[in-house]
Amino acid sequence: MKATKNGLLLLLAVLLIALTACTSTNQPSNGGSTNEGLGAAAGNDEPTAAAETADPFGKYESPVTINVGQANDPTDNSLPQGDTPENNQYTRHIKEQLNIDTKIIWRTATGKDYDQKVNLSIASDDLPDLVIVNDAQLRQMVKAGQVEDLTETFEKYASPAIKGIIEKTEGRALDAVTFDGKMMALPNVTARGDAVHTMWIRKDWLDKLGLEVPKTVEDLEKVAKAFAQGDPDGNGQPDTIGIAGQQAGGKLYANFLASSNNTFGLDPIFSAFNAYPGFWLEGEDGKPVYGSIQPQVREALAKLRDMYASGAIDRELSIRKDAAEPVVSGKAGIFFGPFWMGYWPLPDAIKNDPKANWQSYALPLDKNGEFSPHMATPSTQFLAVRKGYEHPEAALKLMNLLVRDEAKFDVSVTLNHYPVRIVYAPVDEIEYSLNALKEVLAGTKTAADLDIPGYKLLADDASKVGKAKLEPFDNNDIQYWNTDDIGTWSRMYSIFVGGAPLLEPRNEVYSLVYSQTKTMESRWANLEKLETETFLKIIMGAAPIETFDKFVEDWKKQGGDKVTQEVEEEVKG
Amino acid sequence: MRNRSFEKHYYLMLLPGLIWLVLFNIVPMSGIVMAFQDFNPGAGIWKSEWIGLENFEYMFVLSDSKTVLFNTIYIAVLKIIGNLIVPLVFALMLNELRLQIVKRWVQTIVYLPHFLSWVILSGILLDVFAFKGPINSVLGAFGVEPVLFFARADLFPYIIVGSDVWKEFGFNTIIYLAALTSINPALYEAAAIDGATRMKRLWHVTLPGITTTIVLLAVLSLGNVLNAGFDQIFNLYNPLVYSSGDIIDTWVYRAGLLNLQFSLATAMGLLKSVVSFILIVVSYMLASKFANYRIF
Numbered sequence: 001m002k003a004t005k006n007g008l009l010l011l012l013a014v015l016l017i018a019l020t021a022c023t024s025t026n027q028p029s030n031g032g033s034t035n036e037g038l039g040a041a042a043g044n045d046e047p048t049a050a051a052e053t054a055d056p057f058g059k060y061e062s063p064v065t066i067n068v069g070q071a072n073d074p075t076d077n078s079l080p081q082g083d084t085p086e087n088n089q090y091t092r093h094i095k096e097q098l099n100i101d102t103k104i105i106w107r108t109a110t111g112k113d114y115d116q117k118v119n120l121s122i123a124s125d126d127l128p129d130l131v132i133v134n135d136a137q138l139r140q141m142v143k144a145g146q147v148e149d150l151t152e153t154f155e156k157y158a159s160p161a162i163k164g165i166i167e168k169t170e171g172r173a174l175d176a177v178t179f180d181g182k183m184m185a186l187p188n189v190t191a192r193g194d195a196v197h198t199m200w201i202r203k204d205w206l207d208k209l210g211l212e213v214p215k216t217v218e219d220l221e222k223v224a225k226a227f228a229q230g231d232p233d234g235n236g237q238p239d240t241i242g243i244a245g246q247q248a249g250g251k252l253y254a255n256f257l258a259s260s261n262n263t264f265g266l267d268p269i270f271s272a273f274n275a276y277p278g279f280w281l282e283g284e285d286g287k288p289v290y291g292s293i294q295p296q297v298r299e300a301l302a303k304l305r306d307m308y309a310s311g312a313i314d315r316e317l318s319i320r321k322d323a324a325e326p327v328v329s330g331k332a333g334i335f336f337g338p339f340w341m342g343y344w345p346l347p348d349a350i351k352n353d354p355k356a357n358w359q360s361y362a363l364p365l366d367k368n369g370e371f372s373p374h375m376a377t378p379s380t381q382f383l384a385v386r387k388g389y390e391h392p393e394a395a396l397k398l399m400n401l402l403v404r405d406e407a408k409f410d411v412s413v414t415l416n417h418y419p420v421r422i423v424y425a426p427v428d429e430i431e432y433s434l435n436a437l438k439e440v441l442a443g444t445k446t447a448a449d450l451d452i453p454g455y456k457l458l459a460d461d462a463s464k465v466g467k468a469k470l471e472p473f474d475n476n477d478i479q480y481w482n483t484d485d486i487g488t489w490s491r492m493y494s495i496f497v498g499g500a501p502l503l504e505p506r507n508e509v510y511s512l513v514y515s516q517t518k519t520m521e522s523r524w525a526n527l528e529k530l531e532t533e534t535f536l537k538i539i540m541g542a543a544p545i546e547t548f549d550k551f552v553e554d555w556k557k558q559g560g561d562k563v564t565q566e567v568e569e570e571v572k573g
Numbered sequence: 574m575r576n577r578s579f580e581k582h583y584y585l586m587l588l589p590g591l592i593w594l595v596l597f598n599i600v601p602m603s604g605i606v607m608a609f610q611d612f613n614p615g616a617g618i619w620k621s622e623w624i625g626l627e628n629f630e631y632m633f634v635l636s637d638s639k640t641v642l643f644n645t646i647y648i649a650v651l652k653i654i655g656n657l658i659v660p661l662v663f664a665l666m667l668n669e670l671r672l673q674i675v676k677r678w679v680q681t682i683v684y685l686p687h688f689l690s691w692v693i694l695s696g697i698l699l700d701v702f703a704f705k706g707p708i709n710s711v712l713g714a715f716g717v718e719p720v721l722f723f724a725r726a727d728l729f730p731y732i733i734v735g736s737d738v739w740k741e742f743g744f745n746t747i748i749y750l751a752a753l754t755s756i757n758p759a760l761y762e763a764a765a766i767d768g769a770t771r772m773k774r775l776w777h778v779t780l781p782g783i784t785t786t787i788v789l790l791a792v793l794s795l796g797n798v799l800n801a802g803f804d805q806i807f808n809l810y811n812p813l814v815y816s817s818g819d820i821i822d823t824w825v826y827r828a829g830l831l832n833l834q835f836s837l838a839t840a841m842g843l844l845k846s847v848v849s850f851i852l853i854v855v856s857y858m859l860a861s862k863f864a865n866y867r868i869f
Contacts, residue, residue, distance in 0.1 A: 116830050123835050125614045140833050144615030239705065248811045315704045319723050319811055321696070387615075525832035526635060532812045540724055542813060558636070 054156040054393075056400045060099040064391050066398075067105045068419050069121065069128040071114035078414045089410065090418040097405075098397050102419045110416075112249070122146065127386045130395050130420045133185070135176065135257060135515045138382050142179050148385040148392045151183040157393045159400035161453055165189050165424050173379040176515060186395060187379035188422035193339040193430035194260040195376030197267040198501040199364065200341055202333045203477065204357040205232035217272045217303060217364050220334070224312035227333035243307070244332035245317035252318070252535060253277050255528075256511040259376035263337040264323040266304065266313075267374065271509070272364040273300035276374050277535070280512040280567055288512050288567045290560065292531050293552040301548060304539045318536055324348075330356055339430055339498030343490045350483060357478040362501035372507040377514035381422050399424065407456045412487060426454045433458055434499040437465050437492075441473045461491065468492040476500070517566035523559035530554060608840040628840040637824065638841070645820040645845075648730050648801040653794045655738040656745055661787065663742060664749035665775065680750070684743030695808035698736055699723065729814040737802060748790065749783060756782035788863050795856035799849045821845045 070085055079088055091102040105128055108117045118137055121127050127146060141147045158166075166173045166189060173187040199220075206213065206223070209230050214220040224242025226232075233240055246252060246264045253270055254262035255278025270277060275296035283289035291297065307313050314326065324345035326332035330353045339360070349356050362371040383399070385392045403424050406415070415421060426432070432455060439445040440462045447462035468488045470480045476497050483489045516524060534551040537543035603618070608628055610621040632638050663683070670676045686694065702708050702722040709719040722728055756779065764774045803822035810818045821841060829838030861867050 112831075119830055119833055122833065123612075123614050123829075125617060136833060140614070144613045146615045315721060318813065319699075319721065321699060522631070522834060522837070525828065525834065526637060529637075529812070529815065529827075533815050536813050540721075540813065542724065542726065 056157050056159040056397065057097070057404070058397070059097065060391075063095075063099050063101050064394055065101045065103055066391075066394055066419065067103050067129045069106045069108070069114075069117060069131055070104045070419065071108055071110040071132075072416060073414070074109045076414055076416070078412060079417065080413070083413075085417060088417050089413055090415075093405070093409075094398065094401065094419070097401055098394075100394055100398070104419075129386050129389045130398075131384055131386070132420055132422060133382050133384050134380065135382075136521070138177070138185055138384060139516060139521065141384060142184050146387050147184050148387050148389060149182045149184060150186065150385060150392060150395070153392045153396060154183055154186070157396040157400070159396075159403065161403045162396075162399060162424060165403075165426055165454060168427055169378045172377055172514075176377060176379045177382055185382035185384040186399060186422065188381045188383075189378045189425060189427070190260065190376075190380070190423050191425040191429040192375070192378070192427045193499060193502055195254075195338070196362075196373045196502055196506070197254070197262060197265065197336050197338055198360045198362055198373075198498070199268055200335050200337060200358050200360050202227075202232070202357060203359045204355055205333045208232055208234075213359075213361060213363070215363055215365055217269060220269070220364050221303075221307050221310070221312050224307065224334055225310055228311045232333060233330055239331060241314045241326050241332040242312040242334060243314060244323060244326050244335040245314045245320075247320045247323035248318060250318065250323055252532070252539075254374065254376065256280055256514050257516065258380065259374070259511065259514060260380065261338055263341075264335055266336060268336050268364060269304060270297070270300045271372050271374060272366050273297075273303070274366050274372060275300040276509055276511075277531070279374050279509070281509070282512065288564060288571055290555075290564060290567075291511075292535075293555055293560070298545070298548045301535060301538045302545050305541060305545060308539050309541055313539075317540065328352060339502060340494045341498055342492070342494030346493065347486050347490055350478065354483070355478065358497070359476065360498050360501050362504040362506060366507075370507045371501075371504060372509055375508045375510045377511075378427055383420055383422050395420070403456065407460050429455060430495060430499045431502050433461060434495050434503065437461060437495060438473075440465055441469060457491075461495070464488045465492055469496065512571050513567055517563060517570055519559060519562050519566055523563065527555060527558060527560060527563070530558065605839060605843050605846075607836050608843045610836055612836040612839070614835070624836075628836050629844075632837065632840055632844070637819070640816060641819050641821050641824045644730070644817060645799055645801045645822075648733055648806075648818075648820060649798045651730065651734040652737050652801065653791075653798065655734055656741055657787070657791055657794070659738050659742045660745035661749055664746045664753060665779065667746065667750065668753050668779070669771070669775075680743070680746065682743075684747065686740040687744040689740070691802075691804040691808050694736070694740065695805070698732075698809065702732070723809065723811065724813045726814045726817040729810070729818040733802070733806060733809065733818065737805060745790075749786065752783040752786040753779065785865075789860060792856045792860040792863065795859070796849065796853040798852050799845050 072085060079085070083089070085107065086102055086104050094100050094102065106117060108114045115134065115137075118131060118133055121131070122137060122140055122144070125144070125146065127141075133141065138147070166187065169189055173189050174183070177183055177185045177187045199214075201213065201223075203213075205227055209226050209232055211223050211226060212219070214223045220243075226242075228240055228242040229238060231238065231240065243266075244264060245266065246262075251258065251262050251265055253265045253267045254260060259279075273296050275294065276291035277297050277300075279291040280288050281291050281294070304313065308315075308317070314320070314332070320326075323335075327335060327345050328348040330349065341358070341360070346356075346358055349358065362373075364371075366372050383395055385395050398420065399422070402418055402421060409415065436445060436450055436455075436458060440447070440450070445462070447459050450458045450462045452458060467485060468482050469492060470482055472480065481489060481493065530551065534543070534547055538545055538547055606618055607621070609623060609625060610618070611624050611627075612618070613621045667676055667679060670679075700706055704719055704721055708722070713719060720728075722732060760778050760782075761774055764778050769777065799821065801820040801822070803820070803826070806818055806820055807823055807826065810823065822845075825838045825842050825845075828834045828841065
């Protein structure tokens with residue numbers, strides 16, 4: 001069996017030549033041992049559960065080991081001297097509280113590398129005990145019978161805090177992990193703020209050129225052109241960019257599979273045309289339709305094409321290696337992203353130019369004068385337990401502990417070092433925090449009033465907000481902030497500046513589904529490629545706008561119609 | 574004449590290489606059965622459902638298949654031609670140099686890029702060809718509008734081929750230079766005495782002298798006709814140039830590793846292997862016929 005697996009893994013390695021090195025070195029040595037555990041597991045399961053009487057925070061009597069795969073940001077150096085990803089304040093806390101030993105069997109960089117490694121682990125059936133996966137991966141694993149059913153374990157072991165957070169999503173989180181009525185993984189729950197993409201703009205540039213904050217797409221185009229041509233950085237050279245766009249491999253807009261946190265996309269411009277490419281919408285006849293083939297998208301693309309041609313949008317849209325680079329170096333004046341830009345990339349931007357006054361607005365507005373963003377599913381990441389792992393409840397205990405103690409952690413060591421961490425946040429965390437912290441500044445509330453279950457960071461925020469925000473409290477311009485403690489500034493700026501647009505009224509548009517259907521598993525990649533390629537070519541002037549009509553036909557022919565039918569069935573069922 | 578024990582010694586030395594070959598190249602081949610299955614990682618390759626040629630049928634329905642096959646062959650053929658002719662011309666020119674020191678320096682400098690990986694070089698290339706990069710500045714000085722090179726599907730294959738030839742020609746030059754040294758200098762002297770000009774000597778002495786090497790290299794490179802260079806293209810391409818730059822290897826990578834379509838990716842990889850195998854057999858036969866090159 002082991003030989004077959006090796007053979008398989010190596011076959012992939014040979015076929016996908018570039019990855020030869022990775023696969024052969026990454027052959028985890030414990031592949032055999034985890035499988036041997038299979039037989040013993042079945043026998044052990046019940047007595048363990050009975051003996052512990054299902055305590056969500058229960059400490060194991062004898063040490064339990066979790067084998068995990070970890071994604072780490074390669075530029076992160078927050079671990080103190082002597083600590084390792086396997087032995088740091090978080091893993092020690094876990095050992096102390098739960099008697100769980102963390103063993104990292106492989107590490108990758110965050111993002112694409114991690115996804116690839118997980119895909120490879122799935123293909124070679126050599127999974128870590130606990131693994132964080134996305135929707136497509138979870139589907140594949142359920143189909144292959146590689147994950148443990150967590151229905152009962154969740155009932156018994158989930159802490160009230162986690163159950164409460166999941167319930168608040170009105171079934172959205174559970175839907176994402178339920179297959180044939182069984183719960184196959186733990187869903188994460190992110191704050192709604194991650195889903196709303198707003199306009200970030202250099203207010204100091206606006207002031208310098210004597211411009212107003214653009215309200216409509218027309219205004220936006222004018223401002224962006226002025227930014228590109230009016231030398232707002234005052235160096236005498238036409239080297240500035242109006243609207244910065246996504247990098248190579250980035251997304252032009254969030255879609256129903258990755259519905260939030262699309263930094264540097266052009267989502268708000270699309271939604272200003274009431275166009276929601278990549279989302280499943282309700283058509284006029286009440287049946288599901290795919291957003292990308294709607295006439296509104298054609299309109300939006302035509303406008304984007306004009307804006308690109310006139311220089312309002314970054315020329316190197318989708319070619320640039322690092323989308324944040326022009327923002328960091330002070331060459332871009334507008335971009336779109338969620339509330340948390342204060343964490344990234346703005347700290348680097350203000351380091352280079354302390355006067356860079358980035359402000360965020362719920363703009364541009366659509367033809368009805370409303371801000372109509374697309375909204376996300378709260379659950380995009382899932383914590384799955386390998387089939388046959390002896391202690392599936394360890395997954396829940398880890399998350400219970402995380403939610404309970406997160407506020408107590410010293411987060412100068414990035415929380416990503418907490419093994420298999422998925423985010424649990426109340427959906428309205430940002431809006432709620434912003435309102436509460438305003439009261440703290442006004443003196444009507446103190447940190448002691450804000451120890452509210454679920455809002456785990458709020459009390460801590462309340463004690464720190466005074467250090468970052470300077471008077472006057474109702475003006476968020478960059479000169480009224482103390483940036484000495486950049487960690488605190490990041491969070492406060494994100495909440496106050498990034499969170500402010502979340503309090504504005506908005507017309508929310510949800511996708512009908514947020515996961516793949518059967519046919520999508522084989523056809524979607526191809527359809528998505530067709531879409532990305534066509535749209536980029538239209539915007540960047542490599543293809544006429546009429547290509548859109550052909551795209552709609554091709555999309556339907558190449559499996560789109562079938563997929564639409566399946567979505568219709570799923571929405572009905 | 575034959576010494577048995579001497580031969581055994583050789584076989585022993587061959588052993589590690591053979592073991593490596595079996596472990597890494599022969600054993601994994603059993604995995605090609607995935608191409609005929611709806612591969613289920615949980616069940617493994619022996620228990621996955623057999624679906625016959627369905628993967629291949631779907632593959633041929635995809636409009637992508639034709640595009641990537643064409644792109645692969647087009648880019649690879651251009652690369653083969655470029656990598657034969659440029660080093661040849663360059664070697665001939667170097668050979669005419671009289672100052673040995675200049676020759677050595679030039680030779681060393683032009684083959685340096687060969688040792689850089691495409692990950693690094695692609696970063697450099699993207700900057701050099703950037704919208705505000707040096708190439709566009711030079712073009713701008715002549716009044717040409719800046720060109721967004723990596724967004725132009727019509728230019729992409731040529732940038733790929735050009736940069737590959739630039740990276741590799743120094744290395745290939747060495748092979749030709751080695752062949753050139755084997756030409757008997759007496760022939761040149763005789764030709765000079767008979768009144769042959771430099772060009773004539775090049776044409777009638779030098780070229781015939783290295784024809785075998787040229788033919789051999791040309792024929793052997795046929796086996797690479799479906800290897801258009803994964804690392805290079807993977808590091809340089811973007812959706813805008815898929816239509817002219819997406820090759821079999823990048824496609825397989827996206828299907829298999831990014832989109833979890835293991836069976837489809839294997840099917841495409843198998844197709845590539847089969848075509849490559851045929852080409853290698855043909856090129857071996859040609860090599861044996863024209864250049865008298867034999868392995869067996």
